[in-house]
Amino acid sequence: MLRLAVPNKGVLNEAAQTILKEAGYRSRKDSKELVVVDPENSCELFFLRPRDIAVYVGEGTLDVGITGMDMLADSGAPAEQIIPLGFGVSTFRLAAKPGAFTSIHDLQGMRIATSYAGLLGKYLAEVGVDARVIKLDGAVETAIRLGVADAVADVVETGTTLRNVGLEVFGDPIAQSQAALIKQVGAEETPAVRQLVRRLQGVLVARDYVMIDYDIRAERIDEAIAITPGMEGPTVSPLHREGWVAVRAMVPRKGHQQIMDQLWEIGAKAVLVTAIFACRL
Ligand SMILES: Nc1ncnc2c1ncn2[C@@H]1O[C@H](COP(=O)(O)OP(=O)(O)OP(=O)(O)O)[C@@H](O)[C@H]1O
Numbered sequence: 001m002l003r004l005a006v007p008n009k010g011v012l013n014e015a016a017q018t019i020l021k022e023a024g025y026r027s028r029k030d031s032k033e034l035v036v037v038d039p040e041n042s043c044e045l046f047f048l049r050p051r052d053i054a055v056y057v058g059e060g061t062l063d064v065g066i067t068g069m070d071m072l073a074d075s076g077a078p079a080e081q082i083i084p085l086g087f088g089v090s091t092f093r094l095a096a097k098p099g100a101f102t103s104i105h106d107l108q109g110m111r112i113a114t115s116y117a118g119l120l121g122k123y124l125a126e127v128g129v130d131a132r133v134i135k136l137d138g139a140v141e142t143a144i145r146l147g148v149a150d151a152v153a154d155v156v157e158t159g160t161t162l163r164n165v166g167l168e169v170f171g172d173p174i175a176q177s178q179a180a181l182i183k184q185v186g187a188e189e190t191p192a193v194r195q196l197v198r199r200l201q202g203v204l205v206a207r208d209y210v211m212i213d214y215d216i217r218a219e220r221i222d223e224a225i226a227i228t229p230g231m232e233g234p235t236v237s238p239l240h241r242e243g244w245v246a247v248r249a250m251v252p253r254k255g256h257q258q259i260m261d262q263l264w265e266i267g268a269k270a271v272l273v274t275a276i277f278a279c280r281l
């Protein structure tokens with residue numbers, strides 16, 4: 001049995017469940033379910049707080065888990081990324097009242113509120129700043145207004161939360177993060193883990209790529225291949241029309257309209273773009 005940890009709440013919950021479902025694993029029927037057994041995939045899914053997932057995986061009680069890389073770094077647990085998953089993308093940053101500070105070095109002797117005390121503590125040690133870390137569970141942006149802190153260190157995505165309380169980021173970003181599949185440091189990747197990884201990678205590729213099909217004059221095939229090189233070279237098949245070939249290749253979803261324009265410029269006909277439902281590369 002593969003034992004897999006999935007975020008039970010927060011912004012990672014829905015995206016993690018979606019990617020696992022697309023990868024062929026069972027979903028839970030309601031948000032109160034804490035363990036789901038998936039016999040077809042010989043897998044058990046444990047729904048846990050994203051912050052705790054690194055701890056379970058680091059201890060080796062669960063084989064793999066999905067959590068934010070910032071949470072993994074914050075926990076200090078001996079776990080590592082297997083693959084990034086492309087969601088829960090955020091930056092960990094300092095913020096304060098506009099104009100109050102310009103760099104981390106202005107925070108010597110100040111109070112900084114955060115729910116990522118581990119991550120902030122490591123950063124302060126790295127840059128040699130001695131500040132007081134005020135550990136809070138969430139909604140840390142309010143700490144300044146309530147007089148508990150002079151600055152905050154928190155996750156920023158769109159910046160809406162900071163704007164709403166009249167705060168501004170300052171200094172260099174402390175860390176970039178996104179959700180990842182993680183395992184214990186040094187743990188061997190079992191066949192079940194490798195299969196999960198292949199499936200997740202297949203979903204990520206299917207999300208990022210589309211399939212393009214078109215017909216082109218045989219003498220322009222080199223130009224066409226330069227535009228649509230595919231993953232390992234496009235499929236080129238003869239057409240039942242003298243002097244023409246059919247080409248099929250995967251291209252990035254982003255920018256596929258520009259690729260269609262370029263193909264049209266070199267005389268391609270019947271250019272079709274279709275979504276990839278699933279793939280294994
Ligand atoms: N608004 C956001 N956009 C993108 N990613 C985010 C956002 N907020 C948090 N994250 C990321 O999601 C992960 C989990 O954060 P989340 O806020 O769900 O956990 P939490 O704060 O412990 O839980 P909760 O907010 O339910 O108390 C972290 O890696 C974080 O960087």
Ligand SMILES: O=P(O)(O)OC[C@H]1O[C@H](OP(=O)(O)OP(=O)(O)O)[C@H](O)[C@@H]1O
Pocket residue numbers: 010011137138139140141154155156157158159160161162
């Ligand atoms: O830049 P934004 O797009 O506004 O997103 C960032 C906000 O999202 C998260 O809050 P969450 O909803 O998880 O609440 P929390 O602070 O209680 O964790 C994070 O802690 C920030 O407050």
Ligand SMILES: [Mg+2]
Pocket residue numbers: 010138
């Ligand atoms: Mg949160």
